[in-house]
Each structure stands twice: as structure tokens, then as C-alpha cells.
Amino acid sequence: MIRPDNRLADLPMTPVECQRCHATVQVRKSSWQQTSVQWDEAGARTCLERRSSPSGGSIRDTDFFTCAGLRESIAQAALSGEIPMVEGSAPRGGRGPAGAPAEERAVTQ
Amino acid sequence: MTTAPESGVRAIEAAAAPTRFARGWHCLGLADKFRDGKPHSIQAFGQKLVVFQSGDGKLNVLDAYCRHMGGDLSQGTVKGDEIACPFHDWRWGGDGRCKQIPYARRVPLRARTAAWPTLDQDGMLFVWNDPEGNPPREEEALPMIEGALDDEWTDWLWYETVVDTNVREVIDNNADMAHFFYVHLTFPTYFKNIFEGHIAAQYMNGKAREDARPRLPEGSPQLIGNTSVAAYYGPSFMTDELTYNYDRMDVRTTLINCHYPIDENSFVLQYGIIVKKQDGLDEKAAMEVANTQALYVRRGFEQDVQIWKNKARIDNPLLCEEDGPVYQLRRWYEQFYVDVADIEPAMVERFEYELDTTRPNEVWEKQVQDNLAAKAAAQGRTPVS
Ligand code: FES
Ligand SMILES: [Fe+2]
Numbered sequence: 001m002i003r004p005d006n007r008l009a010d011l012p013m014t015p016v017e018c019q020r021c022h023a024t025v026q027v028r029k030s031s032w033q034q035t036s037v038q039w040d041e042a043g044a045r046t047c048l049e050r051r052s053s054p055s056g057g058s059i060r061d062t063d064f065f066t067c068a069g070l071r072e073s074i075a076q077a078a079l080s081g082e083i084p085m086v087e088g089s090a091p092r093g094g095r096g097p098a099g100a101p102a103e104e105r106a107v108t109q
Numbered sequence: 110m111t112t113a114p115e116s117g118v119r120a121i122e123a124a125a126a127p128t129r130f131a132r133g134w135h136c137l138g139l140a141d142k143f144r145d146g147k148p149h150s151i152q153a154f155g156q157k158l159v160v161f162q163s164g165d166g167k168l169n170v171l172d173a174y175c176r177h178m179g180g181d182l183s184q185g186t187v188k189g190d191e192i193a194c195p196f197h198d199w200r201w202g203g204d205g206r207c208k209q210i211p212y213a214r215r216v217p218l219r220a221r222t223a224a225w226p227t228l229d230q231d232g233m234l235f236v237w238n239d240p241e242g243n244p245p246r247e248e249e250a251l252p253m254i255e256g257a258l259d260d261e262w263t264d265w266l267w268y269e270t271v272v273d274t275n276v277r278e279v280i281d282n283n284a285d286m287a288h289f290f291y292v293h294l295t296f297p298t299y300f301k302n303i304f305e306g307h308i309a310a311q312y313m314n315g316k317a318r319e320d321a322r323p324r325l326p327e328g329s330p331q332l333i334g335n336t337s338v339a340a341y342y343g344p345s346f347m348t349d350e351l352t353y354n355y356d357r358m359d360v361r362t363t364l365i366n367c368h369y370p371i372d373e374n375s376f377v378l379q380y381g382i383i384v385k386k387q388d389g390l391d392e393k394a395a396m397e398v399a400n401t402q403a404l405y406v407r408r409g410f411e412q413d414v415q416i417w418k419n420k421a422r423i424d425n426p427l428l429c430e431e432d433g434p435v436y437q438l439r440r441w442y443e444q445f446y447v448d449v450a451d452i453e454p455a456m457v458e459r460f461e462y463e464l465d466t467t468r469p470n471e472v473w474e475k476q477v478q479d480n481l482a483a484k485a486a487a488q489g490r491t492p493v494s
Contacts, residue, residue: 002436002439002440002443003424003425003436004436005435005436005437006425006426006427006428006436007428007429007430030430030465031430031465031467031469032465033463033464033465033466034430034463034464034465035461035462035463036434036460036461036462036463037254037459037461038458038459038460039305039458039460039461040454040458041368041454041458044458044459053487055334065303065312066461086430094121
């Protein structure tokens with residue numbers, strides 16, 4: 001039996017909906033740069049980018065490295081504080097966009 | 110519970126390694142080594158196998174023990190399309206059926222032994238292991254390797270060694286970002302895993318470690334860094350498209366990292382390397398790159414082995430946020446140890462994990478600089494007499 005990741009005890013995963021195609025995935029961010037994304041079958045079926053990638057979303061051809069729409073939605077959710085981050089990772093001055101490091105804001109564009 | 114409330118001490122927990130062996134394709138090595146007309150004895154999956162090339166050129170894998178009275182077929186002789194047992198000369202075909210008993214009028218019913226499906230692809234021989242006894246799964250077909258058996262690339266440089274531990278240790282490496290710095294003297298700057306279906310991918314960019322750079326003659330190309338896209342296809346076969354970025358060129362290489370279990374406490378670790386010949390990199394220079402890389406990879410594995418030899422098996426690793434997705438990788442790996450009907454969605458559903466290398470990189474950069482400073486100071490000391 002495979003055990004759960006010990007880090008999930010500090011911070012579980014949170015659902016995030018893609019603003020583009022409304023696929024829902026489970027997300028966890030320990031910091032601005034770290035991101036875990038857990039897909040399920042329904043999410044994978046819904047994701048537009050995944051469906052339209054030449055291989056239909058296979059990682060074999062690495063053409064579906066990540067869904068850009070979802071990546072942006074996750075960044076937005078992180079900036080708005082919708083998804084929590086592990087303590088110590090939140091930028092000073094709160095979790096709002098104003099407190100996010102400048103380079104991080106650039107990533108979301 | 111992993112913590113005794115009184116002491117606060119975290120216990121290491123580990124169940125015994127499974128005695129079931131992973132379902133999937135396993136590479137037994139370069140195919141050519143089995144083409145000498147002789148039977149080859151292989152210990153794998155807790156059994157003894159015989160590999161032989163039949164007269165029709167096909168490579169076959171059977172259980173080594175003859176169903177007549179237990180003779181060892183790997184000590185036998187290839188006769189035509191069959192392997193002949195050294196004990197009473199019964200003839201076994203690559204399909205596992207007894208074709209002929211020279212001294213008997215007819216072959217008894219059910220004279221059939223275990224035959225493993227084989228695949229002879231890209232210069233490598235693979236066997237399909239399946240505790241359920243089913244044929245190879247279509248969806249787990251192995252990828253073709255770009256450059257394998259191609260004149261524009263070097264031939265395979267192949268290496269194998271026996272490691273006395275359970276195979277899970279080598280799998281864990283795929284998600285273990287920090288060990289690349291401490292054990293392999295590399296410097297990962299980017300690290301991401303994606304697991305989906307039977308594939309477990311690892312994307313890693315790294316930069317050359319100045320403190321571990323071999324001293325090269327003046328004017329030699331300087332290594333700046335590398336990009337690597339590696340993926341396990343099934344439980345044991347990893348391809349790694351590894352590009353080395355030098356100051357004046359990029360060198361494309363493909364690295365195979367694969368293994369097969371001997372039993373639950375040991376496995377044969379293998380790697381293969383091919384290098385693309387290109388402008389500024391003729392046959393000889395490409396072979397040199399291959400040799401250098403092989404040496405480097407070999408040292409890398411020796412460093413891993415040193416760790417594995419002495420470490421404890423651990424089912425409950427205590428991970429920090431800068432570690433990779435070890436648990437999720439193990440969850441993915443578990444799919445190969447259950448019946449196909451029992452594969453849970455969580456084992457095969459897509460999981461992405463992008464690591465934050467900011468903090469590790471700061472610390473490592475400093476360590477590299479400290480090492481360089483210490484080296485320089487040591488060189489400044491002139492030896493006496
Ligand atoms: S034991 Fe193999 S032929 Fe008798
Ligand atoms: Fe390693």
C-alpha cells in the first residue's frame with residue numbers, strides 16, 4: 001500500500017478550475033515556483049489544450065508539457081490567495097498580487 | 110502512526126520487498142550478445158531463464174528448466190529452431206512447446222514450458238514479464254529510439270552491473286532532485302516530473318559545476334550545462350534525451366537507463382549511450398564524447414550503488430518542500446505490481462510536479478564557490494621539499 005505524501009498533512013491539495021475550459025484539477029503550491037497538479041479523468045477529458053495537442057495529451061511526445069490556460073488560472077488563484085501556500089512562502093504584505101514578487105507576476109502573463 | 114507520542118522520534122517503516130515482479134517490458138541487454146548460437150543463462154524475476162537464437166534468427170526466452178526431468182536448458186545446445194536439453198535431448202521451441210523427443214515415438218500431451226514474449230528492437234532484447242501470464246499490452250509498447258542503429262549516431266556503448274538491493278531504489282531516483290547535486294555532482298536548475306499512464310517523465314536542466322569540472326587542456330570546449338528529458342516507459346526502461354551545451358556547440362546524446370530484477374533483493378542495472386555525430390563532431394570525437402559520458406554515468410551509478418548498499422529501505426520517507434514527488438512516483442510504480450484489473454485511477458492519472466529550485470540553487474551556488482575557494486587555497490600552499 002502506498003502512503004500519502006507527508007507534506008499533504010501540512011497543506012492538502014485544493015481544487016482549481018481552468019478559466020479557459022473549466023476543467024477542474026487539484027493543486028498544491030508550496031511556494032510561488034513550486035506547483036503540484038493532480039488531474040483526474042474528467043479534468044483530462046475537459047481540458048481543451050490537452051485534447052487539441054497532436055498526440056491527444058500524451059507525455060510521450062512532450063507536446064503537452066502543460067496546459068497554458070490552466071497554468072495561468074493557477075497563477076491567478078495563487079495571487080488572489082484562493083489557493084493557500086505553505087507558511088513562510090507567502091510574500092510579505094499578504095497574499096494579494098501587490099505582495100507577489102515582481103518576477104512572479106511576469107510569469108503569469 | 111509514524112511518531113511515538115512519548116519520544117517524538119520518527120520511526121523508519123518498511124515492509125518486506127514484494128516477491129511479485131513488475132509487469133512490463135524489461136531489457137536484457139544488447140541483442141547481439143545473444144546471437145552467438147549458444148544458449149544464455151539469465152537469472153531474472155526470481156527464476157532461471159534461457160535465451161537462445163533459433164535457426165530462423167529469432168531470439169527466444171524460456172524457463173531454463175526442462176519439463177522432462179528438470180535439466181538446465183541453458184547448458185544445452187541450439188539445434189535448428191530448438192533448444193536441446195543436455196540431459197535427454199528433448200527439443201523445445203521458442204513458443205515453449207516440445208517439438209521432438211529424438212528417442213520417443215511421440216511427444217506427450219501438455220509438453221509445454223513457460224515462454225516469455227520477446228522484442229528485438231533498436232539493438233536491444235526485451236522480455237515481457239507478466240505475473241498474470243497475459244500477452245504484452247498494446248498501450249505499453251516501447252518507443253523507438255531516435256538515433257539507435259543510425260549511421261549518424263554512434264553505436265551503443267553498453268554497461269551492466271549487479272546491484273544487491275531491491276529495484277525500488279533506482280526508481281526513486283527519478284523524483285529525487287537533491288541527490289543529483291550531492292551524489293552525482295551535478296547542479297539541477299530546473300526540475301519537473303510528470304506521471305501519466307505507464308510513463309513517468311523527468312525534465313531536468315542543469316549547469317556545469319565549476320568545482321567538479323575536470324581540468325581540460327587550454328582551448329577545449331567548455332561545458333556550460335545540459336537539458337534532459339527522461340522518461341520511464343513501464344517499470345524498468347528509461348530513455349533520456351540528454352543534450353550537453355558547450356560554449357561552442359550542443360551535443361545530442363541518448364542515454365538508456367534500465368534494469369531487470371534478479372530477485373526481490375538484487376537487480377541487473379544497465380545503461381547504454383549513443384551520441385549524434387555532427388558538424389565539429391566526427392566519428393572519433395563523437396565516440397570520445399560517448400566514452401566520456403559513459404565514464405561519467407558509470408561513476409554516477411557507482412555513487413548511487415554506494416548509497417543503496419548502506420541505506421535502509423524506507424516506506425515513509427520524510428520529505429521537505431524542496432524534495433520531488435517520491436510518494437506519487439511510488440504510487441505510479443505500484444500499477445506494475447497489481448493485476449491489470451486492480452490498477453487504480455490514482456496510479457495512472459496525470460500528476461505534474463514542478464519543483465522550486467530557488468532555495469537549493471542559492472545554497473548550492475555558495476557551496477560551489479566555497480569549494481573553489483578551498484581548492485584555490487590548497488593549491489596556493491607549495492609542497493615542502
Ligand atoms: S531433463 Fe531435459 S531432456 Fe530430460
Ligand atoms: Fe542517482
